[in-house]
Amino acid sequence: MKTRRPVAVTLAVAGYIIMIVPILFVVAVSFTDGRTLKFPPEGFSLKWFGAALSYQPFMGSLITSAEIALLATFLALLVGVPATLAIYRGKLPGKGVVEALFLSPLIVPELVVGLALFQQLIVTFRIDNWAVLLIGHTALLLPYAVRVTGAAVAGSDPALEEAARGLGASPWRTFWTITLPILRPGIFSAALLSFITSFNNVPLSLLLQSRTTQTLPVTMLDYVQQSYDPMVAATSTLILAATVVIAIIAEKTVGFAKIFGGINR
Numbered sequence: 327m328k329t330r331r332p333v334a335v336t337l338a339v340a341g342y343i344i345m346i347v348p349i350l351f352v353v354a355v356s357f358t359d360g361r362t363l364k365f366p367p368e369g370f371s372l373k374w375f376g377a378a379l380s381y382q383p384f385m386g387s388l389i390t391s392a393e394i395a396l397l398a399t400f401l402a403l404l405v406g407v408p409a410t411l412a413i414y415r416g417k418l419p420g421k422g423v424v425e426a427l428f429l430s431p432l433i434v435p436e437l438v439v440g441l442a443l444f445q446q447l448i449v450t451f452r453i454d455n456w457a458v459l460l461i462g463h464t465a466l467l468l469p470y471a472v473r474v475t476g477a478a479v480a481g482s483d484p485a486l487e488e489a490a491r492g493l494g495a496s497p498w499r500t501f502w503t504i505t506l507p508i509l510r511p512g513i514f515s516a517a518l519l520s521f522i523t524s525f526n527n528v529p530l531s532l533l534l535q536s537r538t539t540q541t542l543p544v545t546m547l548d549y550v551q552q553s554y555d556p557m558v559a560a561t562s563t564l565i566l567a568a569t570v571v572i573a574i575i576a577e578k579t580v581g582f583a584k585i586f587g588g589i590n591r
Contacts, residue, residue, distance in 0.1 A: 349566065356559040363556055374560035384561055387545040392457075392543065395524035398463035399517050405464075406471025407513065411505070413472070413491070414479040415487075428472040431465055439465065440533030455536040462530050467520040474519065478512025518576060522569070 351365055359369030378384055406428070412418045413425050431439065443462050447453045486508070490500040531541040539550075542565075546558050 333352045340394045348545060352559050353563050353566070355556050356563040358556050363559060374556045377565065378557050378561045378564065382555065383545050383549070384539075387540045387542040389540040390539060391525050394456075394459055394463055397460055398524045400468055400522040401472045401519055402467035403475075403513060404469050406516070407475055407509065410472050410475045410479055414476055415484065418425070420478065425472065425476075429469045429565075433527055434470045434525075436466065436529040439531065440530045444533055455534055456538045459531060459534045459539065459541070462534055463524045463527065466527065466530060467524060470520045470523065471516045474516035475509055475512040478509050482508045514576070518572070 355363055355365055355367055356374055357370055357372070358364065358374070359371035360366030360367065407427055409424070413421050415458065418424060440462060443458055447458045471560060487500055487504050490504045491497070495503070525541075526543055527541070528543045528547065531544050532547075533542055535541070542561075546561060550558055
């Protein structure tokens with residue numbers, strides 16, 4: 327173990343450097359006073375943050391991304407939590423097949439899923455792009471809902487629910503007083519992972535977008551192809567700051583040990 331520890335520490339430090347240093351570059355460039363993405367930044371200014379907040383395509387796509395991420399997360403949990411209980415607690419025939427079906431969006435490439443949805447729902451049935459985006463993102467998030475809440479269910483003691491039913495509690499009361507509190511950390515972590523995954527998604531959103539329906543990452547990608555100013559860096563910094571705020575709130579309200587502890591069991 328002693329001979330492996332320096333290697334593990336070195337790899338961990340290298341991993342942190344690879345992940346963090348590019349983010350620091352982006353944050354630094356977002357405060358530049360120059361007109362191009364250049365490091366080191368030329369002076370200090372907040373003008374690009376103001377430009378990003380006043381740029382209508384970014385703000386419009388931000389609303390679209392937030393709406394789709396919130397609704398897709400809600401729908402994925404609405405379907406995934408009962409499915410998880412049926413898989414882990416119910417007497418469902420072919421549980422392995424059902425679980426594999428819910429986890430399949432992790433295996434199938436997003437481009438394939440997006441192309442299939444585009445051909446069937448948009449081209450064939452003429453469904454609105456916004457609705458198809460919501461359907462696609464919901465399907466993409468189902469594995470997180472099932473896998474993460476499933477870890478919470480698998481790590482809990484079923485005897486608690488059996489004891490509640492043995493004492494005369496109805497299935498509905500047992501769910502609200504015993505099962506749901508057990509699942510709450512898993513549901514919270516699944517919601518966080520699902521929202522972040524949906525909000526930052528590019529491949530699926532790129533295929534299912536339209537001229538009037540675009541998510542923020544796709545809009546930023548289009549902007550980078552046309553312009554080289556630091557406004558995208560400022561937008562990325564604002565998204566990063568919002569993510570940090572969400573993480574702090576999650577830590578203060580629930581705690582990361584409770585949120586993600588069940589996943590590592």
